[in-house]
Amino acid sequence: MEILELYVFVLAAFVGYMVITRVPPLLHTPLMAATNAISGISLVGSLIAAGAAHSRVATILGFIAVVCATSNIVGGFLITDRMLKMFQSGKRDAGSGKREIGSGGT
Amino acid sequence: MRDTLIQVSYLIASVLFILGLRSLTRPDRARRGMQMAAFGMLFAIAGTLLNHTIVDYRWIATGLVIGVVIGYPMGMWVPMTAMPQRIALSLTFSALAATLVGVAEFYTEITSGGVPTHAKMAALGFEIMLGSITVGGTIIAAGKLQEWITSKPVTYKGQNLVNALFFLGIAGLFVYTIVDPSQRWAFYTMMVASFVFGIMLVLPIGGADMPVVVALLNSYSGLASCATGFAIGNVILIISGSLDGASGFILSILMSKAMNRSFTNVLFGAFGSDTKAIAGKSAEGLTVRSIGVEDAAIQLAYAQLVIVIPGYGMAVAQAQHAVRELTEIIEKRGGEVKFAVHPVAGRMPGHMNVLLAEANVPYDKLYDMDEVNGEFDRADVALVIGANDVVNPAARNDKTSPIYGMPILNADHSKSVIVLKRGMSAGFAGIENELFYDRRTSMLFGDAKTSLTALIGEMKNV
8 A cells, every 4th residue: 555655656746847847937936826725735634634533632733734724725726816817918918908007007 | 435436536636736737837828727726626625525534524614614714815915025925824834734634643543542653653754844844944934035034144153063963853853753653752852843943944044045945845845745645645645745845846946056056055055144255356446337317218218129137126116017117118119128037036936927927017028037148139228127146247257256157147248237226235145246337337226116117207208
């Protein structure tokens, strides 16, 4: 069982390396926000710790972990989306870009 | 049946995560891809809630609600200028979650009378160690970025020795807990020591080095959640943890390369603390040419190609909107504008790009260092806004300079250079910049935003 997990780890790290080296510097900040949101997946472990009712201590630790992980997921995906929405190509949005300039000059 | 469903939900989530990250290679597809990744997350959470070991949903529900209440403002209301500290803080959260899950797992195992296996203890040890280091380190990093703590390096005599001893102690405890997993004190001591070590590791690091540190801590927090996956036997944690870890690792390598420094140098070098002596190439005898707004406006008005070099100073002055407005005027007059973004400009990877994108600068005008460096030769004006070390020719010419070897933007190749700067203070590395004394360079002193606003007004009259 454990060797199988090691397989998964090595392959996933490999895929991660291949995918992430191709992200342009332009999007490095959204990349960090995105991986942050994805790292909120530790919620999965937190949910089990908080809901398994093993002991009061484990439940409370799990509960705090659920709060942390959930806020990362919600905040992380929202902020990534907010950032990516701002990245506009000049060519495609020439028309609407001008409009925004007029209203954004405050 | 239940278990199969859970595993299928994890599989879907993993695939969507990878596709989401892959979509980030193209700015026009990225948004869609990340929305898919968010769906993947929902699948994974829904799947986990089916887990038969979960018997009590009250704490979970409360935690989820509080998490959403905290997460929403962190996503929607945090301004883009505060992004570096916002990212650092969310790294704290994710590392804290991983650490707490690890402690809960250890506690449950040890109080139920059993003793964790050696392999499990190794995973838990890694999780606690990396998690606590990240929590300690990111709290300090966020504090420095928000300037609650001085962003200057905090150093004392024998600092590296103390840190090395701490590290050895932690490594010793780590091995000890694996050999004898029943020793609770060792486990908890290791956790506290790692936390303190994380704090001490980041304290001596100066503000300008934050891009490397934040990326490196990102990688640690990814590896911590990876270790969580090993400890509780959960595959999706391993997958997402290694994606996260790989991302942080690659970014920190790129950032170190862009500064021509090794990890060890960043972590133990305390850049900027001892450079005053080395930055000997003093400015004595050299004169700086100061320029007025009118002259600068004329220069810009008749330039055919202007390359803007933004730096952290632009972020501090909140000048990105004024920059965009100025470049639009230049374009309206028939000039061409490009933005040259150095990889380590700002306080985190890609910091300048996000700020300019927020100010409605189209991303096809934002160029990486390698793409744009050849263009300076035909640029009429290089407009340096709040950047310093990334345009310092000493990195090319002066072997004694601490930044020697760092790849820089070739601002000095353009026909003229206008530098917007508050005063003649040295950059974050504390090094004199000979570009400022070049005969083609003129300095426009003052707050970047005020200067730009004045320039905009003047340009309209030219």
